[in-house]
Amino acid sequence: MTDATAPIGAGQGSLIQQDSRTAKRNAAEKRFKMYGLAAVCVGIAMLIMLVTSILSNGVSAFFQTTIQIMVELPEEKLDKSGVRDPEVMAKVTTFGYAPLLRDGLQKTLEDNGIETELSAKDAADLISDESVAQLRRYVLANPELIGQTIPVEVLASGRIDGFYKGRVTYESAELDSNVSPEQLDLAEALKGADLLKTGFNWRFFTAPDASVTRPEAAGLGVAIIGSFYMMLIVLCLALPIGVAASIYLEEFAPQNRFTDLIEVNISNLAAVPSIVFGILGLAIFINFAGLPQSAPIVGGLVLTLMTLPTIIIATRASLKSVPPSIRDAALGLGASKMQAVFHHVLPLAMPGILTGTIIGLAQALGETAPLLLIGMVAFVREYPAGPPEGLFDPATALPVQIFNFTQRSDPAFVERASGAIIVLLLFLLIMNLTAIFLRRRFERRW
Amino acid sequence: MNDMRLTERAVGTQTTKITARAVQVFYGDNHAIKDVDVDIADKTVTAFIGPSGCGKSTFLRCINRMNDTISVARVEGDILIDGEDIYDKRVDPVQLRAKVGMVFQKPNPFPKSIYDNVAYGPRIHGLARDKADLDEIVERSLRRAALWDEAKDRLGEPGTGLSGGQQQRLCIARAVATSPEVLLMDEPCSALDPIATAQVEELIDELRQNYSVVIVTHSMQQAARVSQRTAFFHLGNLVEYGETGKIFTSPEDPRTESYISGRIG
Ligand SMILES: Nc1ncnc2c1ncn2[C@@H]1O[C@H](COP(=O)(O)OP(=O)(O)OP(=O)(O)O)[C@@H](O)[C@H]1O
Ligand SMILES: [Mg+2]
Numbered sequence: 001m002t003d004a005t006a007p008i009g010a011g012q013g014s015l016i017q018q019d020s021r022t023a024k025r026n027a028a029e030k031r032f033k034m035y036g037l038a039a040v041c042v043g044i045a046m047l048i049m050l051v052t053s054i055l056s057n058g059v060s061a062f063f064q065t066t067i068q069i070m071v072e073l074p075e076e077k078l079d080k081s082g083v084r085d086p087e088v089m090a091k092v093t094t095f096g097y098a099p100l101l102r103d104g105l106q107k108t109l110e111d112n113g114i115e116t117e118l119s120a121k122d123a124a125d126l127i128s129d130e131s132v133a134q135l136r137r138y139v140l141a142n143p144e145l146i147g148q149t150i151p152v153e154v155l156a157s158g159r160i161d162g163f164y165k166g167r168v169t170y171e172s173a174e175l176d177s178n179v180s181p182e183q184l185d186l187a188e189a190l191k192g193a194d195l196l197k198t199g200f201n202w203r204f205f206t207a208p209d210a211s212v213t214r215p216e217a218a219g220l221g222v223a224i225i226g227s228f229y230m231m232l233i234v235l236c237l238a239l240p241i242g243v244a245a246s247i248y249l250e251e252f253a254p255q256n257r258f259t260d261l262i263e264v265n266i267s268n269l270a271a272v273p274s275i276v277f278g279i280l281g282l283a284i285f286i287n288f289a290g291l292p293q294s295a296p297i298v299g300g301l302v303l304t305l306m307t308l309p310t311i312i313i314a315t316r317a318s319l320k321s322v323p324p325s326i327r328d329a330a331l332g333l334g335a336s337k338m339q340a341v342f343h344h345v346l347p348l349a350m351p352g353i354l355t356g357t358i359i360g361l362a363q364a365l366g367e368t369a370p371l372l373l374i375g376m377v378a379f380v381r382e383y384p385a386g387p388p389e390g391l392f393d394p395a396t397a398l399p400v401q402i403f404n405f406t407q408r409s410d411p412a413f414v415e416r417a418s419g420a421i422i423v424l425l426l427f428l429l430i431m432n433l434t435a436i437f438l439r440r441r442f443e444r445r446w
Numbered sequence: 447m448n449d450m451r452l453t454e455r456a457v458g459t460q461t462t463k464i465t466a467r468a469v470q471v472f473y474g475d476n477h478a479i480k481d482v483d484v485d486i487a488d489k490t491v492t493a494f495i496g497p498s499g500c501g502k503s504t505f506l507r508c509i510n511r512m513n514d515t516i517s518v519a520r521v522e523g524d525i526l527i528d529g530e531d532i533y534d535k536r537v538d539p540v541q542l543r544a545k546v547g548m549v550f551q552k553p554n555p556f557p558k559s560i561y562d563n564v565a566y567g568p569r570i571h572g573l574a575r576d577k578a579d580l581d582e583i584v585e586r587s588l589r590r591a592a593l594w595d596e597a598k599d600r601l602g603e604p605g606t607g608l609s610g611g612q613q614q615r616l617c618i619a620r621a622v623a624t625s626p627e628v629l630l631m632d633e634p635c636s637a638l639d640p641i642a643t644a645q646v647e648e649l650i651d652e653l654r655q656n657y658s659v660v661i662v663t664h665s666m667q668q669a670a671r672v673s674q675r676t677a678f679f680h681l682g683n684l685v686e687y688g689e690t691g692k693i694f695t696s697p698e699d700p701r702t703e704s705y706i707s708g709r710i711g
Contacts, residue, residue, distance in 0.1 A: 255517050324515075325554035329617070331515060333567040333624060334544030343566070344556055 054418050054425070060165040061419020064201035064216065065156040067127060067190060070111070071104035072149040073139060084143035094132045101127055101135060101154065112193045116186045126183055126190075128155035130210055130217035156196065158216045158412040160187050164198050167411060204419060208381045209401065215412030218405070220420055222380050226296050226395030227365060227427075229387065233300025234307050234364050239357050241304075242311030249312075250319040251341050270309035277306045278370030286374060293375035294394040296384065302370045307360040314356020318349040351439040358435035362428050368399040376400050398424045463488040463628060463658040464509060469523035471504050471513065478504045480682040482523075486675075491654050493669035493690065494662045496679035497705065502662045503551055505679070506630045509660065510546035511539040527628065544571055547626030549634045551662075553613035555605035555620070560597050563605040563616055564588060567624035583623055590652070591619035592645030610637040618646065622653070629653060631661045635668060647672050666706055670694050678702045 013019055018026075075082065077096060079089050102124040109116065109123070116123060131154035138152075139145060155161075159179035162168040164187075173181045190196035207219025253259045281302035285291045291298050322345045330340035346353075371377070377400050384393035396404070398420060405417035464486035471479035479501045486492050494502040504513070511532060513519040525532050532542050556563050564584045567573075574580035584601070588594040593615040597608075605616050614637050621629060631650070635643040650672050653659050663669050669676055670690060677687040678699075686693060686702045697703045 323554075325550065325552060326556065328512065328515065328550060329554040329556060329620075330566075331540075332510065332512060332543060332548040332550065333570070333620065334540055334547075335566075335570050336540045339570055343570075348557065 054421050057414060058418025058420075058422045060167075061204055061415045061422075062201050063165070063198050064203065065161040065164050065196060065198045066153045067105075067156050068151060068153050068195045068197070069101070069104045069108040069127075070149055071100055071135065071152045072107070073100065073146050075147045078139060078146050079143070084146065086140045086143060089140055089143060092136075094136055097136045097139075098124075098132050101132055101152075104152070108195065112195065114186070114189045114193060116182070116189070118182055118186060122180070122183065123186060125179075126157055126160050126187060128157045128214055128216045130214045131155050155216050156187070158214070158410060160184070160196075161216050162412055163187060165415070167415070204416075205423070208383065209379060209396065209404070210381075211379075212408045212410060212413075215408070215410045215416055218413070218416050220398065220401060220423060222383055223396045223398045223401035223420070224423075225384055225390075226299070226376070226380075227398045229296035229384065229391055229395065230300040230303055230397060231361060231365060232387070233297065233391065234303045234361060235357075237300070237304040238307045238311050238360065242308050242357070242360075243315050243353060245308075246312045246315035246319060247341060247346070250316050251337065251345070266309050266312055270313055273369075274306055274367055275369040275373065277302050278373030280305065281370060281374050292392055292394070294378045294380065294396075295392045296395050296397075297391040298374050299371050299376050299395075299397060300391070302374060303364040303367060306367065306370065307364045310360035310363060311353075311357050314359065315349070315353045318352025318356065319345060321352065322348045347442075351442040354438045354442065355435045358431050358438075362431045365427060365431070366399050366424065368397075368403055371397050371400050372403070377404060379404075398427070461488045462486070463490075463527065464660075465524075465526040465529075466505075466508075467524045467526075469505070469508060469521065469525060471501070471508060471522075472520045473504075473516070474518045478682050479508070482684040484677060484684060484687055486658060486660060488658050489654055489656070490675060491650055491659045491661060491673040493673035493676045494660065494679060495664070495666065495669050495676060495705070496685075498664075500679040501682045502679050503632050506548075506632055506660060506662055509628065509630055510543050510548050512543075512548065514539055544624060545626055546628040546630060547621040547624055549614075549617050549621045549629070549631040551632040551636070553610060553617050553637070555608070555613050555616050557604055557606045559602045560588075560605045560608070560616060561601040564619050564623050567620060571624055573624065587619040587623040588616075590622055590649050591615040592642055592649065593619055611639060611642055614638060615642060615646065618649070622649075626657065628658045628660070631659065633662050633664065635663070635665070643668070666694070678705065680705070 077100070078092055081088050102120050105124055105127065106120050131152075134154070135152060156164075157179075159168050159173070159176065160183070163173075163179075163184055168176070168179060168184070170181050170184060173179050173184055187196055203217075204219045205224065206221045207217060208222045209219070210217035249259060249262065281298055285298045285301055286293055291301075326344050326348065327340050330344050331337070335343065376395070376397050378394060378396065380394045380396050382394070384390035384395045402417050402420045402424065405413045405420060462485045464484075466482055466484045466486075469479055469482045470477070482505060494506065496502050504519075507513045508521055508525060509527075509532075513521055521533065527542075527546070531537070556566065558566075561584055564587050565574075565580050568580060568583050574583055585594060585598075588597055593612060596612060597616075605613065608616060614634060618631070618634055621631075635646055638646060647668065650659055650661065654674075661669075661672065673690045675688065676690040676693040678685045678693065678697075678701075680701050686697060686699045693702065694706060697706065
């Protein structure tokens with residue numbers, strides 16, 4: 001319009017030469033692509049930073065230093081009665097077993113010709129305190145071993161373990177009241193004799209939590225079981241309730257003020273901070289209904305409440321995205337509303353529903369705040385029983401366990417916490433991959 | 447005049463299948479069908495013609511109560527099929543729709559196999575005793591919809607993978623598979639080539655032996671070819687209804703006249 005001689009129509013002029021409008025449009029497009037690319041790059045960089053920091057801190061949690069020693073199990077100390085009855089033998093506490101390990105270590109050192117200036121007690125500090133309890137449990141479970149000398153693989157103490165993971169050095173040992181350079185020398189000597197090894201830490205996945213002074217023994221066993229139980233409860237409750245509610249709201253409910261109100265409230269619920277659900281759980285499930293504290297059942301119920309809105313919103317969205325012509329087709333053939341929904345709409349909405357459910361589950365798996373309020377933060381060493389009774393036994397959950405680890409002062413727990421984060425992320429990754437797989441599996445082409 | 451009396455008599459011998467009295471349809475505030483009275487005869491093809499947006503589909507959907515699924519739609523007046531008011535409280539629309547089949551304006555096959563598309567109706571209504579029975583219904587329906595030759599080797603493939611015209615014929619096959627008493631067809635040939643159109647018209651003519659067929663079409667020639675009676679809708683009003691030959695040769699209303707001669711619509 002500014003140039004009177006310019007052709008008026010958009011499609012006029014040479015095709016070889018870009019007109020200024022096209023050039024401008026292309027430039028805008030290019031700029032937009034650059035912004036997008038930059039955003040993606042920032043995201044990836046953040047992700048890489050996060051993953052490397054967690055991996056560099058946490059991978060060592062999957063390895064554990066152990067010491068191989070020969071331990072004598074004298075009858076006069078462990079089972080004076082001689083009847084090998086575990087109940088009677090249980091009278092001997094860990095105080096009775098501690099000297100056995102100490103003597104065993106001394107004997108092992110002698111047998112292998114390793115000399116040390118350390119006292120027997122200082123030398124025994126190389127061994128984790130947890131090992132005494134382990135030995136006791138082992139003997140109580142296998143009374144026939146009494147009287148024999150058996151090889152035992154004991155956990156090295158946290159500092160020795162840290163020495164082989166680069167956390168403890170000779171310099172830091174000088175300043176550390178928990179470990180001395182001489183002890184490190186002894187550890188090196190044991191390693192030289194092939195008695196001290198660093199191997200894969202299966203116990204990290206199976207062992208329960210350990211006290212603050214025994215990071216080397218802390219594991220995720222109880223937390224994994226607790227999280228698994230809670231996921232089970234969430235899946236069994238939230239999926240059917242959520243899908244049923246969505247189908248009702250989307251396909252059957254009349255459109256009126258009341259359903260509008262419900263809809264608004266569901267959206268609001270999805271945005272309620274999770275800690276509020278924790279307070280609700282505490283008030284209703286524990287104080288009012290009288291369910292036990294720290295139990296996966298309560299955690300599962302709270303997480304179900306929290307996950308429901310997510311599942312309902314995702315399910316309704318995927319039901320909505322099924323073209324109405326499909327419903328018309330089924331209804332037009334004389335199918336009832338329910339037949340139309342269950343034969344045609346639901347199968348088409350399935351990928352979306354499953355994705356929403358798994359995202360909800362993943363969210364629940366990583367949720368910490370509400371679980372703190374219902375007592376899942378407790379220190380639990382006993383494995384919960386199998387379901388269904390186990391749902392009422394005290395347990396912890398993975399994210400709470402991570403929180404717990406980070407609360408402790410021993411630097412070895414940083415490693416455990418990062419290791420637990422890796423485990424949690426792996427679970428989340430598996431769940432998301434399942435979601436993608438299911439979506440691919442159920443997706444139908446139009 | 448003489449001619450008209452003859453045809454009136456010819457139609458008059460047939461029983462009335464559908465009776466509509468003072469039917470009004472509102473979409474919210476939009477008054478889409480205004481006071482329509484019509485008698486649709488049994489074993490007859492009735493064509494609805496009229497410009498786009500005049501309410502043909504809307505009126506068609508009243509006959510099998512598909513308007514129930516549109517929350518803003520409100521239907522008033524009486525529609526009787528075989529003397530029974532289909533908007534009676536006791537009438538189950540599900541049962542009604544098994545009796546009054548419909549082919550929609552836009553082809554809407556299920557994203558399932560061709561076979562399952564056709565077999566769905568007979569399955570939910572328990573029309574087939576066994577697999578062989580069902581196979582036979584599927585084959586017959588596909589043959590009637592002129593789709594058998596193209597589809598017989600790919601019955602297991604998704605119906606949504608067919609071309610637009612094939613999908614339309616699949617929807618016709620699906621509708622006839624349940625053997626409804628009334629078949630409502632909303633522009634069933636809009637995406638078909640002349641050969642398939644001829645086949646579908648043949649089918650419509652064949653269906654007339656047993657059923658009452660109502661067809662919406664934008665093609666005057668088609669209305670003239672297949673229908674015995676024609677209704678002309680304009681802006682929600684039923685302007686003229688009568689014997690097809692008469693509507694096309696000597697319409698009474700000036701609006702009908704200008705529509706069929708191509709001046710409105
Ligand atoms: N689902 C709906 N909601 C609201 N208004 C509608 C709906 N369907 C149709 N209408 C309105 O009703 C009127 C009639 O529509 P209808 O679909 O019956 O026209 P038609 O005669 O079938 O037209 P065409 O020949 O283009 O198919 C139109 O004004 C349209 O806007
Ligand atoms: Mg229409």
